[in-house]
Amino acid sequence: MPIIKEKTKMKEQDPKERIHNFYEVALGYSPEEALREADRCLQCKNAPCIKGCPVNIDIPGFIKLIKDGKFDEAIQKIKEKNNLPGITGRVCPQEEQCEKYCTMGKKFEPVGIGRLERFVSDWETKKGIKLPEKPVPTGKKVAIVGSGPAGLTCAGDLAKLGHSVTIFESLHKPGGVLIYGIPEFRLPKKIVENEVNYIKKLGVEIKTDVVVGKTITLEELLDEYDAIFIGTGAGLPRFLGIPGENLNGVYSANEFLTRVNLMKAYRFPEYDTPVKKGKRVAVIGAGNVAMDSARTALRLGAEKVYIVYRRSEKEMPARNEEIEHAKEEGVEFLLLTTPVRITGDENYWVKQMKCIKMKLGEPDESGRRRPIPIEGSEFEIDVDLIIIAIGQRPNPLIPQTVKGLKTTKWGTIEVDENGRTSLDRVWAGGDIATGAATVIAAMGAGKRAAADIHKYLKTGE
Amino acid sequence: MERSIVSDGDKMYRITHKEELCETVKLFDIEAPLIAKNFKPGQFLIVRIDETGERIPLTIVDTDRINGTVRIIFQEVGKTTKKLGMLRPGDTLQDVTGPLGKPAEIEKFGKVVCVGGGVGVAPLYPQAKAFKEAGNEVISILGARRKELIILEDEIRKVSDRVYITTNDGSYGRKGFVSDVLRELLEKEKFDRVVTIGPAVMMMAVAMVTKPHNVKTIASLNAIMVDGTGMCGACRVTVGGETKFTCVDGPDFDAHLVDFRELMERQKMYISEEIRATEAYKEELESALLSVYSLLKQRKG
Ligand SMILES: Cc1cc2nc3c(=O)[nH]c(=O)nc-3n(C[C@H](O)[C@H](O)[C@H](O)COP(=O)(O)OP(=O)(O)OC[C@H]3O[C@@H](n4cnc5c(N)ncnc54)[C@H](O)[C@@H]3O)c2cc1C
Ligand code: SF4
Numbered sequence: 137m138p139i140i141k142e143k144t145k146m147k148e149q150d151p152k153e154r155i156h157n158f159y160e161v162a163l164g165y166s167p168e169e170a171l172r173e174a175d176r177c178l179q180c181k182n183a184p185c186i187k188g189c190p191v192n193i194d195i196p197g198f199i200k201l202i203k204d205g206k207f208d209e210a211i212q213k214i215k216e217k218n219n220l221p222g223i224t225g226r227v228c229p230q231e232e233q234c235e236k237y238c239t240m241g242k243k244f245e246p247v248g249i250g251r252l253e254r255f256v257s258d259w260e261t262k263k264g265i266k267l268p269e270k271p272v273p274t275g276k277k278v279a280i281v282g283s284g285p286a287g288l289t290c291a292g293d294l295a296k297l298g299h300s301v302t303i304f305e306s307l308h309k310p311g312g313v314l315i316y317g318i319p320e321f322r323l324p325k326k327i328v329e330n331e332v333n334y335i336k337k338l339g340v341e342i343k344t345d346v347v348v349g350k351t352i353t354l355e356e357l358l359d360e361y362d363a364i365f366i367g368t369g370a371g372l373p374r375f376l377g378i379p380g381e382n383l384n385g386v387y388s389a390n391e392f393l394t395r396v397n398l399m400k401a402y403r404f405p406e407y408d409t410p411v412k413k414g415k416r417v418a419v420i421g422a423g424n425v426a427m428d429s430a431r432t433a434l435r436l437g438a439e440k441v442y443i444v445y446r447r448s449e450k451e452m453p454a455r456n457e458e459i460e461h462a463k464e465e466g467v468e469f470l471l472l473t474t475p476v477r478i479t480g481d482e483n484y485w486v487k488q489m490k491c492i493k494m495k496l497g498e499p500d501e502s503g504r505r506r507p508i509p510i511e512g513s514e515f516e517i518d519v520d521l522i523i524i525a526i527g528q529r530p531n532p533l534i535p536q537t538v539k540g541l542k543t544t545k546w547g548t549i550e551v552d553e554n555g556r557t558s559l560d561r562v563w564a565g566g567d568i569a570t571g572a573a574t575v576i577a578a579m580g581a582g583k584r585a586a587a588d589i590h591k592y593l594k595t596g597e
Numbered sequence: 598m599e600r601s602i603v604s605d606g607d608k609m610y611r612i613t614h615k616e617e618l619c620e621t622v623k624l625f626d627i628e629a630p631l632i633a634k635n636f637k638p639g640q641f642l643i644v645r646i647d648e649t650g651e652r653i654p655l656t657i658v659d660t661d662r663i664n665g666t667v668r669i670i671f672q673e674v675g676k677t678t679k680k681l682g683m684l685r686p687g688d689t690l691q692d693v694t695g696p697l698g699k700p701a702e703i704e705k706f707g708k709v710v711c712v713g714g715g716v717g718v719a720p721l722y723p724q725a726k727a728f729k730e731a732g733n734e735v736i737s738i739l740g741a742r743r744k745e746l747i748i749l750e751d752e753i754r755k756v757s758d759r760v761y762i763t764t765n766d767g768s769y770g771r772k773g774f775v776s777d778v779l780r781e782l783l784e785k786e787k788f789d790r791v792v793t794i795g796p797a798v799m800m801m802a803v804a805m806v807t808k809p810h811n812v813k814t815i816a817s818l819n820a821i822m823v824d825g826t827g828m829c830g831a832c833r834v835t836v837g838g839e840t841k842f843t844c845v846d847g848p849d850f851d852a853h854l855v856d857f858r859e860l861m862e863r864q865k866m867y868i869s870e871e872i873r874a875t876e877a878y879k880e881e882l883e884s885a886l887l888s889v890y891s892l893l894k895q896r897k898g
């Protein structure tokens with residue numbers, strides 16, 4: 137069989153069309169396309185791809201099953217390790233994980249592992265999800281704080297082992313960033329709801345509207361539960377600290393995306409939450425959050441959207457695919473540029489943003505070259521909406537309200553490799569322990585903690 | 598035996614009691630046992646009426662721990678509060694989250710003046726009560742546009758040593774503003790603390806009056822919010838030159854340090870959308886009424 141050098145393309149909505157709607161951009165493989173892509177896999181004995189996967193999915197294993205047309209078995213194979221394949225198949229940075237190590241990728245394009253994962257997951261959703269057999273109840277109770285990927289994964293794994301699991305979530309909908317942050321056009325909320333329902337069907341109870349530390353304290357939970365897992369994420373938005381940042385028309389990416397995704401402001405006034413739709417929008421930052429914000433602003437009707445980033449294209453932290461999508465859709469990149477002041481009109485509305493050009497100097501602690509302002513290079517752009525997407529910090533609520541819970545200088549909760557914190561019977565994982573990272577890393581942390589909690593509940597150690 | 602703290606957090610936020618304090622101001626008791634249990638004066642909750650609803654912050658006025666209910670009082674201004682006002686005992690709300698925000702600083706200070714304007718008297722009441730219980734001498738000044746809009750007068754009287762009332766049109770109490778009364782009192786007496794809740798302009802006026810007398814003054818800010826847990830920054834305010842989040846760092850702040858101008862401008866951010874939503878809601882109600890009316894006519898005919 138001749139080697140097919142390139143990944144099987146996935147159909148996408150035309151950029152000209154899609155900037156007017158919130159439907160998913162990437163449309164997924166047909167069974168024929170999936171078979172064709174699965175055929176590209178060499179079934180390597182040493183399977184280097186698995187090493188790149190934070191949850192160690194048996195990649196050649198599930199791809200082989202696809203090859204053989206056993207889609208139902210393929211998804212079960214994935215689910216041995218990953219409870220949320222419909223999500224990870226869409227949002228994982230595969231180019232830095234499994235696909236980075238793929239043997240095919242050495243010479244040609246790597247196998248589209250993420251696309252295949254997505255395909256079998258969507259296949260299963262269409263057919264109806266199969267539940268694993270009900271485990272024997274252990275009589276042990278575990279509380280999970282936060283329903284992002286870390287919490288959901290930890291909950292799912294523990295429920296499969298027969299423990300009674302309750303998730304406490306502060307917002308009115310479970311899913312964490314998957315529901316309030318990542319937009320519909322990249323991760324349809326229906327998919328997240330399906331995955332959440334699967335976790336519920338495993339027996340996990342989800343209590344929304346409960347802010348742990350306010351509605352109930354961690355101490356109260358410790359009285360009722362045998363173990364606790366904290367997966368409260370990195371939800372605290374960072375601001376620039378420049379003049380004019382509190383003017384009307386300046387949003388944190390979190391606020392902008394929460395209004396649009398969680399509160400469905402793009403369907404205002406059918407939904408009651410409003411959002412400001414800028415005509416000329418500047419998004420500060422160049423990570424996934426920035427790309428999501430820029431592309432959301434376009435879909436709300438912006439005529440011009442800038443990404444303003446202080447380093448160069450090479451350093452942009454967003455996934456390549458997202459940067460490509462943003463470019464196709466007409467987002468303009470102002471690189472090596474940083475804002476220094478925002479000015480408003482007489483009604484306190486954003487009007488202009490003053491920026492300064494940067495050049496790259498010596499590498500800093502993170503190994504990336506440090507941006508240095510170029511004197512005298514200031515310029516102004518006219519904008520009526522600014523979205524600040526320069527990162528999030530760990531949610532401070534629980535660390536602040538719980539005595540004896542050790543944190544690092546970055547505000548993350550200190551954990552060992554199994555997710556154990558400085559408090560007895562309390563584990564933590566995901567963004568709250570690592571700082572803002574990835575969906576799959578959060579899931580991996582949830583999994584490791586679940587295994588360790590199980591061990592503790594069985595042996596008392 | 599006490600019920601399990603967690604198992605009664607079930608999502609059924611039923612309205613158990615409703616009162617109309619005046620034409621546009623309503624009072625609800627809502628079943629929310631976990632919130633009732635952990636509430637402290639000064640804290641608020643977030644309500645979402647239904648699946649398409651927005652999240653709005655409302656201060657908790659009182660709680661009944663035995664029945665597990667919380668009391669809220671709100672003024673009908675936009676679509677959400679109007680819709681809320683139409684609900685009746687037995688109806689349920691989709692979501693109620695709380696208690697949020699830092700509790701008010703309640704201590705024995707000595708002489709405390711509580712200044713409330715309009716519906717701001719509602720959140721002021723639990724604080725006045727707590728100050729009284731902590732052994733303070735409590736002087737309350739209540740203000741509203743006209744007589745009918747003065748709420749909770751009896752309750753406030755019960756927890757205050759003295760009460761002054763002002764109305765803009767002079768239809769009740771003294772004609773004028775709460776800040777006028779406060780200015781006069783400050784000239785004659787010494788106070789240890791002033792607490793003010795109401796429209797931002799009023800709180801700003803109060804802060805300006807107390808500043809020259811160097812009386813520590815606390816304002817409870819009503820910023821626009823979304824999550825109410827420190828996640829979005831919608832509620833940010835400038836206090837003493839620093840950006841703070843009202844929902845987690847407040848809602849109470851030192852009134853002499855608050856940038857009220859900014860707060861007022863930020864409160865206006867969605868005015869055009871509010872008008873649009875309220876208009877659409879009115880039309881929706883009118884067409885619903887019309888269809889009921891025509892149905893009735895058909896039946897008759
Ligand atoms: C816009 C955006 C786009 C992203 N895109 C990608 C991507 O393409 N690929 C990728 O891999 N990663 C992406 N990420 C990062 C990824 O989403 C996060 O790393 C991941 O969601 C972290 O999971 P978590 O479970 O630790 O926390 P979260 O998903 O943040 O979930 C935490 C949950 O805990 C709740 N909570 C917080 N405090 C409390 C409390 N006191 N009591 C109860 N509940 C509480 C929160 O409401 C939230 O629901 C993106 C992030 C954002 C914001
Ligand atoms: S490395 Fe690539 S080709 Fe080899 S087994 Fe993994 S996916 Fe298949």
Ligand code: FES
Pocket residue numbers: 821822823824825826827828829830831832833842843844845
């Ligand atoms: S309301 Fe979102 S941070 Fe305060």
